[in-house]
Amino acid sequence: MRILVLVRKDLLRAWRDRRAFVVNLLLPLLLTFIMGLSFGGGIFGKSGISVIPLVAVGEDVPSALRDRLAEQLAETDFFALEWADSTEARRRVTRGEAAAAVVLPPGAVGDYFRGEELRIDVWKDPGRPLKAGIVEQVLQRALRQVQAGEAGYRALWPDDEESMPPGAEEDTWSDLFAGDMNTVWKRWRRVGGEGGFTEVGEWFLARMDHQVALSDAMAESRLDLAVTDAAATPDVAESREINLFSYFLPGFSVFFLMFGVAASARDLHRERAAGTLQRQLLAPLGTNHIMTAKWLSSVVQGAAQMLVLLVAGAVLFRVDLGPDSWSLLTLVVLTATAAASFFMMLAVVTPNEKVMDNVSTTVVLVAAMVGGNFVPVDAMPAWITYVGRWVFNYWSNSGFSLVMVRGESLAHDLQPAVVLAAMTVGYGLLALAFTAWQRRRGGLL
Numbered sequence: 001m002r003i004l005v006l007v008r009k010d011l012l013r014a015w016r017d018r019r020a021f022v023v024n025l026l027l028p029l030l031l032t033f034i035m036g037l038s039f040g041g042g043i044f045g046k047s048g049i050s051v052i053p054l055v056a057v058g059e060d061v062p063s064a065l066r067d068r069l070a071e072q073l074a075e076t077d078f079f080a081l082e083w084a085d086s087t088e089a090r091r092r093v094t095r096g097e098a099a100a101a102v103v104l105p106p107g108a109v110g111d112y113f114r115g116e117e118l119r120i121d122v123w124k125d126p127g128r129p130l131k132a133g134i135v136e137q138v139l140q141r142a143l144r145q146v147q148a149g150e151a152g153y154r155a156l157w158p159d160d161e162e163s164m165p166p167g168a169e170e171d172t173w174s175d176l177f178a179g180d181m182n183t184v185w186k187r188w189r190r191v192g193g194e195g196g197f198t199e200v201g202e203w204f205l206a207r208m209d210h211q212v213a214l215s216d217a218m219a220e221s222r223l224d225l226a227v228t229d230a231a232a233t234p235d236v237a238e239s240r241e242i243n244l245f246s247y248f249l250p251g252f253s254v255f256f257l258m259f260g261v262a263a264s265a266r267d268l269h270r271e272r273a274a275g276t277l278q279r280q281l282l283a284p285l286g287t288n289h290i291m292t293a294k295w296l297s298s299v300v301q302g303a304a305q306m307l308v309l310l311v312a313g314a315v316l317f318r319v320d321l322g323p324d325s326w327s328l329l330t331l332v333v334l335t336a337t338a339a340a341s342f343f344m345m346l347a348v349v350t351p352n353e354k355v356m357d358n359v360s361t362t363v364v365l366v367a368a369m370v371g372g373n374f375v376p377v378d379a380m381p382a383w384i385t386y387v388g389r390w391v392f393n394y395w396s397n398s399g400f401s402l403v404m405v406r407g408e409s410l411a412h413d414l415q416p417a418v419v420l421a422a423m424t425v426g427y428g429l430l431a432l433a434f435t436a437w438q439r440r441r442g443g444l445l
Contacts, residue, residue: 006293010267011300028256032249032309033316052131053097054081055089058104065109079135093123099131100124102139157210246319250400251373253309254393257302258339258367262360264298265343269353291435295340295428302336322403327410331399334420338392341427348434372397376405392427395419 054073058066066083073079084092089101103121105111111118122139124132310328313319322328343360350356368374370384371393380388388394399416402408410417 003289003293003296006290007296007300010264010294010297013267028252028260028305028309029312031256032252032312051080052078052099052134053092054079054135055092055098055101056081056083056104057086057089057101058083058108059085059106061104061109090123093125096125096127098125099128100135102135245313245317246404247376247401249310249313249317249319250404251368251376251397253306254335254371254396254400255364255368255373256309257306257335258343258364258393260305261298261302261336261339262343262346262356262364264301265294265340265347266353266356266360268294268344268347269350269356273353287435287439288432291344291432295344295431298340298344299333299336302339303332306332306336320404320407323407323409327403330410330417331396331403331420334399334417334424335392335396337424338396338420338427341424341431342392345427345431345434348431348438367391367393370394376401392420392423395423 056066056069061083070081070083073081082098086103089098089103092098093101101123103123105119105121108118108120120139120143122136124136126132310319310321310332314321346360346363347356350359370388371391372380372388373393376397385394395416399410399420402413402416403410
């Protein structure tokens with residue numbers, strides 16, 4: 001009962017401290033909201049990487065082909081294509097309005113159908129190396145596929161290398177492709193059509209028949225590559241959609257929790273400076289009662305802070321909180337208990353609040369770097385992973401990755417929970433041992 005009274009006193013004081021409330025809860029909530037918007041998803045749109053803006057230059061490309069290509073790229077949800085002249089395209093890339101510009105030379109369509117050499121230029125925005133690199137890789141892969149198809153075409157139908165009918169040189173490709181597909185089809189098939197369209201249509205359609213035959217042959221795959229997650233059944237892997245924010249929200253939450261719990265642990269120094277701790281020690285209370293009460297208040301504040309951030313991510317950005325609630329709650333509580341034990345130990349061994357503030361900030365930043373708060377645990381180098389195993393947040397991030405990213409119950413792998421529980425007990429015993437040693441020396445008074 002005495003411990004609960006002390007816990008209530010600490011929680012009430014923390015609640016009345018508006019500055020601490022803003023720093024420990026409202027500020028992390030705001031930062032989480034901003035980071036969630038950068039990933040998208042939830043009620044703010046589709047999750048994933050933001051759309052890559054592209055500009056294409058092709059003065060003589062028929063408008064029907066332009067519109068169709070823009071629509072197909074927009075349907076992928078990865079690219080947003082706009083057509084412009086070369087001056088406007090370069091301006092957009094240099095000003096950062098487009099990740100890259102794809103520049104087709106004049107007469108590109110005619111050169112392609114005549115089998116002549118064609119060079120495509122790509123202007124990349126150096127300020128967007130990731131998105132510009134994606135564009136470059138996609139184009140290189142597409143060109144390799146086209147080159148493979150052209151090689152197969154020439155091997156099967158070498159006679160198609162003959163020159164185009166005379167009418168094609170007189171008419172522009174915009175005229176050939178003007179209108180919808182029904183109009184184009186009738187123009188090419190019209191007997192005695194104007195401007196040699198009939199001959200051009202027959203020439204073009206004969207080669208399109210060959211292209212379709214080659215495409216059908218290449219579509220028949222003799223080799224197939226099936227990639228599945230070995231840790232999940234195919235049914236689970238197919239039915240579960242991964243939100244990119246699920247990889248980063250747990251790390252952000254643990255990172256903010258460490259700062260919040262460290263601030264709560266510094267309350268020991270504030271009470272010592274104000275004389276409140278000395279009066280408690282003179283009361284019929286044991287040192288262990290006081291330390292346990294402060295530990296419990298830190299656990300409650302840290303767990304509440306983390307639950308608010310995770311629930312906000314689930315509501316606003318539809319982050320998957322795992323297959324069951326007990327796995328998530330267990331990890332949240334164990335993370336809070338391990339953090340509270342660690343920073344209580346740090347508060348006991350530091351001489352005053354200023355030193356505690358500097359040391360705790362340094363410890364949080366270093367632990368966050370090696371423990372997977374900035375980079376997912378699975379993506380870290382092996383040597384950093386080895387170092388990170390010695391800090392509690394590494395095991396917290398591993399557990400949240402298991403539950404929220406892979407969608408598995410904590411019962412599938414109890415190691416993160418067991419290690420967090422062991423660190424809670426170990427740090428807590430060290431904190432009590434240092435406290436008893438300091439009281440014998442009079443260091444707490």
